[in-house]
Amino acid sequence: MAETRTLAAPDFAGWSCPLPLRDHPRVVMGHGGGGVMSAELVENVFAPAFGSDPLAALRDSAELTLGGARLAFSTDSFVVRPLFFPGGSIGDLAVNGTVNDLAMSGARAAYLSCGVILEEGVEMAVVGRVAEAMGAAARVAQVAVVTGDTKVVEAGHGDGIYLNTAGIGLIPAGVDLRPQRAVPGDVVIVSGEIGLHGVAIMSVREGLEFGVEISSDCAALGGLVEAMLAVTPDLHVLRDPTRGGLAAALGEIAAAAGLGVVLSERAVPVPPEVANACAILGLDPMYVANEGKLVAFVPREHAEAVLAAMRAHPLGARAAVIGECVAEHPGMVVARTALGGTRVVDLPLGEQLPRIC
């Protein structure tokens, strides 16, 4: 079989956009927001072109077997603005984001790649500081950056630095984490306070002051997941609620599992400073990105022990049970409000805060 081929001159006019519901002749910011529009782009454009299973394509990482080893493989690009923010930098995000995607498969990240797109004219000191931040984050997460690539684009075609990381790690025997494993009765646990990353980015970007400095929660979750799996390898689902926040993470799990989720709104840990900032900005903390949190669907019989193990870990000290998985209202997340009412927690459509990771 010859491995060469000629690409016909692309016929853009003849390409009919398969995106449902909305007419998008052009890309808008919302396609990168991690919500419904992002998912539509993956399901209708990328997955069919790649011949991928759309449900698999929407997961944080792929699971595969190679040479007898059961591996998780994941990638993320990072375009956060600004490059440095309270609690971290694009370099920290690039390491922790991929480490966490692997951790959500139960894998401890072993190796990372690093692709760098530099904008002509960016100060070399900025590049150096970002590289140092990546190196420091990698040492904390105990992952090695082993291969990389650098490209430069002309001024006006980038924004200082964009990063991509891909990562691989081993999935331990007996661990099988995916949304389809959720069952009614599973206890939903969040590892700590939500909304810190998105609010931290927003505060520095807009020069807002909320009385106290709000720091990103950016952190590597491999150790926390290891502690949870030490209680039982039979956790059902893990997800890190990044773009789209807790609402997107829970909504996607509910949709993929064909089950419902009932939350106790009061139980969701929202720090007062995040609540205040969200009130001022008109945001809902449920939709704000986190970079060092996870949400877990845990079999009821293990929930207490898993919660205890999480609270014994520095990154899970504020872990809390926030709800449960139910057979009713499949695909839907419902929150019981403090006043005894209920509200539907919709999937976000686009994004509240562009370029937060």
Added chain:
Amino acid sequence: MAETRTLAAPDFAGWSCPLPLRDHPRVVMGHGGGGVMSAELVENVFAPAFGSDPLAALRDSAELTLGGARLAFSTDSFVVRPLFFPGGSIGDLAVNGTVNDLAMSGARAAYLSCGVILEEGVEMAVVGRVAEAMGAAARVAQVAVVTGDTKVVEAGHGDGIYLNTAGIGLIPAGVDLRPQRAVPGDVVIVSGEIGLHGVAIMSVREGLEFGVEISSDCAALGGLVEAMLAVTPDLHVLRDPTRGGLAAALGEIAAAAGLGVVLSERAVPVPPEVANACAILGLDPMYVANEGKLVAFVPREHAEAVLAAMRAHPLGARAAVIGECVAEHPGMVVARTALGGTRVVDLPLGEQLPRIC
């Protein structure tokens, strides 16, 4: 051990640039050219920050062992302009570039990740065509795109589409390909005609006509490498001469091996249309990028059989012996000219053609 940390406000003023020889307070296009400046950036900024071995950091892919499997792992970002060109597109490059980096370790690519950075306002039809090109190239290369990520940046902070791919593949038993394995007497073979990719990009970018349309040689080299390894697993070095062309590939191998290379300039296959275009543009074909070629350092006793196997493969039909590895002038590539003289083939400093991949 707590896995959180606080990043001090970055002290850019206190950061002294470790780049040698040149004073670069800011990134210039040449840092992305795949030549000496690119290597300096990796050796002096990224490798120290990541705690990586600088020599290893400069290789096309990393070799690692995970769960008992011996894997190659590689990444590349793609910022080519224009997105579509004669013979391919950014999508073809993104698949074949990483497939080829893995092939240079002797690994057949098994799985790819795909990171997409879209610029707000790019036509969805362009995104669709690029995705289709990636899918088609992946099917030809027999590699599965299994995980991905999409980000969107504001108009004026990108250039339509940037791609990143990372890939993993198994390295067959007995295969150990790296520059340090070159020995004096090794025969240097190139798999075909050089300079096509760079000239094809240049011609469409500048609207130049050279009488005939020059198509990129963009192709996946996994099958060709498999055919070569079927002759003997004991090949010494493979390299795909992309950015910086054959000159950069040979120069880097010579430097890493601490050996010299002597080329017969007449033996290097340069198509007449590439020679003509380079003469007009003031370029040297030895420095022009290729995206479907490889250069091999082959033990003398296997050279004839390996050359025959290459010529029997569609992607190696024009393979040619172009020189040999010598103990003299370590780190230096010398070309014997058609007129009987010799010239030193220097490593390129920056780039002749920015953003060709």
